[in-house]
Amino acid sequence: MLGSGVYCGPSSSAPKAFARRLPTRVPTLEERRQLHPTLTFNPTSALIESVQGRPTDDPIFSLNAEAKARAAAGESILNATLGALTDDEGKLLVLPSVSEAISRIPAGRAAAYAPILGPQAFLEAVINDALGETSLVPSATAAATAGGTGAILHSITTFLDIGDALLTTDYYWAPYRIIAKHTRRSVETFPMFDGAGRLNLRGFEEVIVSQIKRQGRVMAILNVPCHNPTGYTLDEAEWRGLGEIFERHGHSAPITVLFDIAYAKFGAPGADTWIGHLEGFSKCVQVLIAWSASKSFAQYGARIGALIAVAHDDEERACIQNALSYACRGTWSNCNHLGMLAISELLTNPISREAADRERAALIDLLGQRVEAFNTEAAKYDLDYPRYEGGFFVAVFSPDAEKTAAHMRDAGVFVVPLGGALRIALCATPTRDIPRLVKALAAGIAAAGDPS
């Protein structure tokens, strides 16, 4: 490296070439301002140029803040913006078995550092939770991450080069873009639905082909089942269609497919059949799973998650594990030990596990009632939205989502506008408020007007 200008260590023998390139004097702030009079960024700021002008807050949190402020001022507000499951009185729903498991962990164990990759028992438990019904367990490795978000981050930085674009549906969870941008990647999308309102397999395949040509690899993120923001869950034919695409292209370039299963446990009965397709997929593409305890154990704040990778070749699996361990060390060192110990116990102790499953079933039931009420009300107004059978959210199409959302806000109903649709968090909407919500939606869509 000597002479290349790259100098990382505290050695006294810094290369001369490097030393020669150093400016004799750093310009003063005033000189920098004069040097860059037409620039849009502030040359006197200590912030580097690329991070100046970042938005102040996540738009969903801003909407939530406005809804709360108006409710505090005495207005009747229906706030369907936030992605956490609350009861009909607006209280966050938790699983008592999780709180009990947390309280049983000895303080001395919780306070100690966790292993960098995560405690072995936690990793095995998570792999079994995700893949236990398949033959893939011996081929899987995993790393603990800060929630599903951390798993997405590691997938992007480990399986996609700087400058390349990940591939996902055109409706997607906005942090995919933030993580990609923050790590100097980008996002490319395909139109999620075809003319029949089904997963647009052809559109997906077209971008795979063009990305293979352009960047020599593909890293796709599919948030399934119970997609955020649309609520969509693939059916058997769509899963088979994905498998055929992976078979056609998986051998011409490295293709990584990250299944973001943040909401998987909240699917309608039958939504978990997708897991049976993973064995076939894993023969053609690099299968990754972003596992999260945030929704499945109602522990949003505990930041417990894992990235699971399937590799049939022992050497490749070891390389992936090393790369993930390095990524953990270089990002957060290690994750929340208390949370991982508690979740290991919940996943491996049959009594605790049964209690958590039973408590979760009650939450799924509550959500199911809201889904049913929504579908009934939406049919009355002939709302246009994708097949919706379960999950935290549904998205309703509108010719002008911003206008629709503004109209709804005037009526005290808060939803999240997306390009071409409104995201409704039924997870946070009491069943009794669903008629009001749907009526406001229908009025907002009518007010937005249909240009066609």
Ligand SMILES: Cc1ncc(COP(=O)(O)O)c(C=O)c1O
């Ligand atoms: C689609 C999707 N993926 C992943 C996550 C990650 O959640 P967490 O980092 O809390 O596990 C979320 C959270 O809202 C999400 O909506």
